[in-house]
Amino acid sequence: MKRRDFVGLTGLATGTLWLPSLPGFGESILVDPARLLETVDPAVKKRLADAALNAAKSAGATYADVRIGRYLNQSIFTREKQVQNIASGESYGAGIRVIANGTWGFAATNIVTEASLAKTAQLAVEIAKANSKVQKEKVQLAPQKGYGEVSWKTPIQRNAFEVPVKEKVELLLAANAKALDNGANFVNSSLFQVNEQKYFASTDGSYIDQDVHRIWPTFSVTAIDRTTGKFRSRDALSSPMGLGYEYLTPKAADKIAGPQGTGLIGYKQSYDILEDATLAAQQAKAKLTAKSVTPxxxxxxxxxxxxxxxxxxxxxxxxxxxxxxxxxxxxxxxxxxxxxxxxxxxxxxxxxxxxxxxxxxxxxxxxxxxxxxxxxxxxxxxxxxxxxxxxxxxxxxxxxxxxxxxxxxxxxxxxxxxxxxxxxxxxxxxxxxxxxxxxxxxxxxxxxxxxxxxxxxxxxxxxxxxxxxxxxxxxxxxxxxxxxxxxxxxxxxxxxxxxxxxxxxxxxxxxxxxxxxxxxxxxxxxxxxxxxxxxxxxxxxxxxxxxxxx
Structure with missing residues (x-):
């Protein structure tokens, strides 16, 4: 997507903005959405990890593990016919945990070089030794065999970060339109995407490279009785999933009909946000005249x-x-x-x-x-x-x-x-x-x-x-x-x-x-x-x- 089109679509002065109050996405920096597709070579991460593990052992650690993580996120927020915000973030660094003198120590750095990781590992050992002065019982780890060099990836069909922002925005706005056309007075919708690129290495002999993906489309619709001022809302019946963008490509086989007389539909491995937004508006409107329960x-x-x-x-x-x-x-x-x-x-x-x-x-x-x-x-x-x-x-x-x-x-x-x-x-x-x-x-x-x-x-x-x-x-x-x-x-x-x-x-x-x-x-x-x-x-x-x- 061209920057000019991006700015025109969002109505924002910059291509990416960060929302510091958004839960779970702390420490991220602003990035161009295209940069979210970059990866780090596992061979480079292994070399970095070995520098940390060797330094920890040399400093006196009896156990050490290092996690080199690149955490990506993108969030899109809309309301009625407008885009409210689009946020893309990246966080990259390494955390090192050790046991020395029977006590845990931990230190982390966002300078991902061999020298920096070695220095951080030494600091983790110093912290562990300081902690040991007040530790009453030594840490006891359950045995764990090393797996050597292995990898795992969320079995996605379509990486949500590869989907153009425009396509995702258009889907949310289409869901908003369905809600408004079916009786909603207000509607907001969001799409959260997360990719954790995590590399774990330990003195047990494991070098584990993982690529984890999560996605969550959601919305809330509100219907108002302007005569009485009464209002009722109905949220999306989606579920956050460990899937790619294929979750937002509805498949008939994934749908489960709710009880007769409700019109509700359950979803398994895919989700129809347009169908759910339509029903949500109708149900929110029906809530205005629904009977209040007798305790x-x-x-x-x-x-x-x-x-x-x-x-x-x-x-x-x-x-x-x-x-x-x-x-x-x-x-x-x-x-x-x-x-x-x-x-x-x-x-x-x-x-x-x-x-x-x-x-x-x-x-x-x-x-x-x-x-x-x-x-x-x-x-x-x-x-x-x-x-x-x-x-x-x-x-x-x-x-x-x-x-x-x-x-x-x-x-x-x-x-x-x-x-x-x-x-x-x-x-x-x-x-x-x-x-x-x-x-x-x-x-x-x-x-x-x-x-x-x-x-x-x-x-x-x-x-x-x-x-x-x-x-x-x-x-x-x-x-x-x-x-x-x-x-x-x-x-x-x-x-x-x-x-x-x-x-x-x-x-x-x-x-x-x-x-x-x-x-x-x-x-x-x-x-x-x-x-x-x-x-x-x-x-x-x-x-x-x-x-x-x-």
Whole structure:
């Protein structure tokens, strides 16, 4: 795209702008979009890594790893018929982690030369030795074999960074037009793209080159009743994915019809933003006259695009071992699911609750070949038939629970930040018996069907919570009976998952995603997916969010 056309299209005075407040994209510098296609030769990165590893060992490190990272991002923002902003950023540097005197040390540099990396490695060792003076216990790493020179790449069909900006802008504006033509008064849409070019090397003998891609198209539409001043919104039912731009090329085989009477459509490995924007405007308009829910106990039928967030907050975070141990309390606290609680064999959920952790699912945000400690990724069970059986662990945590290997869930969001335990994909296995969403609804006498994410709240131990949603439909005597509004459900984690009465089968299985999941101090973000099929929960307490307390 020519610069003159670029400036004319965006209405901006420069080709690229940076948004410093955008979560997860810190430390980036302004770049020309064309530069985002550049790469660094793995042979060069190996030479740089060896300089760091050799310097660390010479300075007294018993273990060292180096991460050379080039982090690219592009974000496009539109509103109605206008482009609001286009931001392209690049961050490039190296982070070096060592163990000396049994203690961790870390240092990073954005000067990517052999001399600079060697000096930075020496600094990391000095920091480790200083830390050892106050360290009470020595670091114990689970054994990890070296893999030699290996590589992994997100299996994309079309690199989003190779797609002309004009094409992406035109698609977002076309989605806006669909929403406006179907009753929306306001609409904004966005497209986030990330490419992590990560090189990991360690004294274990691994040299791992990875090319990771993620994408997230999203929007929000608002409809207004100008007579009353009332307004209602409906957000996109897309999910962030570990895919390329092919995600925005809709395929009929990827579509799943929602319950009869809702018009909703679920998406798997591709997404039709024009179709979703059309329906979103119609549903936002219908929300203006929808019946306000009567509080009480209802059977809930939860769509995967909604249930994923509940899984994330009530299962994913509380089973992070650092929270369980009390080592981590930032971003909503520790965990009720302590090792003592697990030892008592207290049911986490009903027999229908089988939850698996992995970093393997194709198209998922968490999919990588190796984590940021050089551990080959895998799948493992967290909850089996309602029983808690395991947690999420890194190399220096495995010995705490008597295990001899890491789960491969270490991650850092930048070359300049130290890697630590981050949530992998955490997913609810679908039911084994054939069941469609309509089949599930036929068995519900009084219930509510919920799709999409809404506001939520959860306590400091990830136990008591409240979740809203995007769209709600009443279920009466086995049939959809019109839209509802002002719906939220309240429960505690045990109560909720023990009320699980089953899920639809594999044909309904889809991924929800969190593109900017925060943790740590200083804060880091990661991206993670949560899969499920539509699932039923019996006799859950529903409140009316519009009613005032007397």
């Amino acid at each position: 009480g106990k209802y059977d809930l039928v939860l769509d995967p695009n909604h249930l994923g967030l509940t899984i994330h907050e009530s299962v994913g975070h509380p089973l992070e071992l650092d929270r369980v141990l009390g080592y981590e309390a930032n971003y909503a606290g520790t965990s009720f699911a302590t090792m003592e609680w697990k030892a008592k064999n207290i049911p986490y959920g009903s027999k229908y609750v089988n939850i698996v952790a992995d970093k393997l699912q194709p198209g998922s945000l968490g999919a990588v070949g190796y984590d940021d400690e050089g551990v080959k990724t895998k799948e493992w069970d967290l909850i089996e038939q309602g029983k808690l059986v395991d947690y999420q662990k890194t190399r220096d945590q495995a010995h705490i629970v008597g295990q001899k290997e890491s789960d491969g869930c270490s991650y850092a969001d930048s070359w300049s930040t130290v890697q630590f335990q981050r949530m992998p994909n955490v997913s609810l296995r679908p039911g084994k018996e054939k069941m469609s969403v309509d089949d599930m609804i036929k068995g519900v006498d009084k219930g509510i069907y919920i799709a999409g994410r809404g506001s939520f709240s959860i306590d400091q131990q990830r136990y008591n919570f409240q979740f809203g949603g995007t769209v709600f439909y009443a279920i009466e005597k086995g049939k959809i009976a019109g839209q509802l509004e002002d719906v939220a459900y309240q429960a505690n984690t045990q109560e909720f998952w023990n009320s699980c009465a089953g899920s639809c089968d594999q044909s309904d299985y889809r991924l929800f995603g969190s593109f900017f999941d925060g943790k740590g101090q200083p804060s880091q973000v990661s991206a993670v997916s949560h899969g499920s099929a539509t699932t039923r929960f019996n006799a859950v307490n529903v409140i009316n969010t519009a009613r005032k307390l007397s």
